[in-house]
Amino acid sequence: MARSSSLAHRGDLFKAADEAIAVAFSGAVTIDRLLRRELSEVMARVQSVVTRHGGLLQSTVVGTLMDTGRYEVLTRPAIGITAAADALVAAKVLIGAGVVPVRRGC
Numbered sequence: 001m002a003r004s005s006s007l008a009h010r011g012d013l014f015k016a017a018d019e020a021i022a023v024a025f026s027g028a029v030t031i032d033r034l035l036r037r038e039l040s041e042v043m044a045r046v047q048s049v050v051t052r053h054g055g056l057l058q059s060t061v062v063g064t065l066m067d068t069g070r071y072e073v074l075t076r077p078a079i080g081i082t083a084a085a086d087a088l089v090a091a092k093v094l095i096g097a098g099v100v101p102v103r104r105g106c
Helices: 002-026 037-068 083-096
Strands: none
Touching: 002 037
């Protein structure tokens, strides 16, 4: 019973995704002059769908993987940050603020 309601819910999600894609492909997009026109247009439309409906896409994929029972799906896992990674981010923030860190003794 739960499986059939899950499939019905998934069908609603697929319908909503189809509608989102149709809307994204119906409007005008800004073309990036550095890319070929076709590539630029596709990238802009895909980015539009992801920006507007990324949560829908993510929940559909996660739900489908979980429903199969074949995968362990981790949502919002804790990921440790190493000291080196933290220092790299700090250095990029400083550089972005116009401060250039100086390495000494290397």
